[in-house]
Amino acid sequence: MLYAHLEAYLAATVAKPARFVLALSGGLDSRVLLHLMGRYLQAHPEAGCKAVHVHHGLSPHADCWAERCAAWAAEAGIMIEIERVSLVLGKRMSVEQQARDARYAALQTHIGPGDVLLTAQHADDQLETVLLALKRGSGPAGLSAMPQRMAFASGWHLRPLLEYPRAAIEQYASEHHLDWVEDESNSDERYDRNFLRHQITPLLHGRWPGIRKAVARSAALCGEQEALLQELLADQLSEAISADQSLDIAGLHPDKPGSERRGKALLRYWLAEVGVKMPSQAQLEQVWHSVLLAKPDANPKVCWGEVEVRRFRQRLYVVQPWPDVSSSILPAVLNEACSLPSSLGSLLLAESKDGQLRLPQHDEPISVRFEPAGLEVQPVGRVGKRKLKKLFQEYGVPSWQRRRTPLIFYGEELAAVAGLFVVKAFAGKECDLTWHYEQE
Structure with missing residues (x-):
């Protein structure tokens, strides 16, 4: 079932010949996807594929996991590269978020024009992602969760298993006698996703067996609404944004009655275009009222994480942190x-x-x-x-x-x-x- 789905999905989604980059953590999901891709390459020798294992160094077993991933990739006839990353712990950002950002930054370096990144998220992951978005108070963009296909670096990011529950992936692994690594941190319920996985989603599945599909439909509808809104505002954003990626305040029409809702949506799309972490609703309110609507002679700014939004001559700028070079x-x-x-x-x-x-x-x-x-x-x-x-x-x-x-x-x-x-x-x-x- 899973292989037939993968083959049909890639045939309908990917131009041939394709070059795939498979994110291989060594856990159950990516281990199954590696096995599936090994079968796919045998049937489609014109395709190319390599696996990338990101070594975070957070576990004492990390070296062993990298070795096992290399062995499994060799069995599947897929070359592998091990990417070692370092995390700067102790910041306000969670370890989960830092590890995820470092992982995707490492994977991005392997994606050339038209290449396809494959990751192994499934329907249970999608449910958890929507619940976490609700916990954060996200809007439609956050509630759209993980798309099955999206642009990534100079290529594409596909999640071919997103429609299937974890149980289907476990069944495939059992049928093909696969082994995989178990990250000890997956049982640590201090992490929000683990808490949901062990304490909340089993109750939801027991009460409403169809909740995965229902949540996936809601996420897809939110994604459609978000895409439509972006399409409707695309021309206005294009007129307001300049070559240096600053934003013309006049293009948001802040002085017009009823402009705030549309203006805030444009601010969000501008920040997404610039490629920075999205602010909270309260921080976005600050950008609108404290920066955008400040007096013309003011020099206001709003900061979150390592990002600043500042105003200069009726334009908004995203300012990233830079080392001081003034003494150079x-x-x-x-x-x-x-x-x-x-x-x-x-x-x-x-x-x-x-x-x-x-x-x-x-x-x-x-x-x-x-x-x-x-x-x-x-x-x-x-x-x-x-x-x-x-x-x-x-x-x-x-x-x-x-x-x-x-x-x-x-x-x-x-x-x-x-x-x-x-x-x-x-x-x-x-x-x-x-x-x-x-x-x-």
Whole structure:
């Protein structure tokens, strides 16, 4: 039954030839999916598949699990890679969430264009996910739970077993004499999902045997409603969001009566588009009232986790945490790219027949710096000198980017600010300055 379903599902869902990446924890569910994929590859040799086991290092048995996964993958004729990840414990985020985020981040590195990630969640997992979403007070997006198919990295993420209960997977494992690893943490009811699995869902199944299917239908309906709302608001979001992923406040029409409901929905879709963790309802209220509706001269922000939403010149920005680079001094060489720290890309000062800068003299070593304090210069085309802080304001550089903007020095004198201007005293036509930087 399971194999026939898998084969039919992949035939209807995946373009051929396909390359699959199977997430293999070694537990019952992924062990069964590995066996199923071994059979699938025998029947469809044109397909490619590799398994990836993510080694979290949380259990004393983690090394043994990795070895057993490698052995099972070899039996199935599937190559395997072991990805070791480290978790930073002690933060407010749960161990479960950190492990999940680290796992998917590791899996993402194995997904090329059009590749298909396979994971082994089933109908009981879906029920637990919906219950956890209810516990958090989630809306339709959260209650839509786990889709059977979704975009992932540059490929797709499929959950081919999502329609089947755990009992069907156990039956398959028994029929094919499969063994698997048992994570001792699965019995620890301090974890919410384990509490639901051991204490709550057995009662629900006993009272309402059809609850898995009923909850799956509700989740699917929530997903449809969420998709429809996104479709209806897509054009408005496209008009409001810019290339740097900031959001135009005017596009939310906060001054119009009745705009708050639609505006908050646009905020949620914008945050999803930017790819940050969704805020709680209370935090979203703060973004709307404390940031979006603040006085024009205010510099408000709302933080959750490691994310900040800030406003600058009637636009909203998501600001990620970055290490302080203001004390960095990087030597640079003419005609050679200079790699910048903190995901700032690279800078190239190259000779050119139609540039904006003069060549540096022999006694003017080139360097890249980031500290604007105390600097006073005159940009080309401007009258008189001004403090760099004031110039940043005039050029519309948000406050949190001002110590992340590369400053090019000839010797101890500022010659140019990347992406903004050349200092008048260093103007010329011998050099061109290029900053290769994709804003996060």
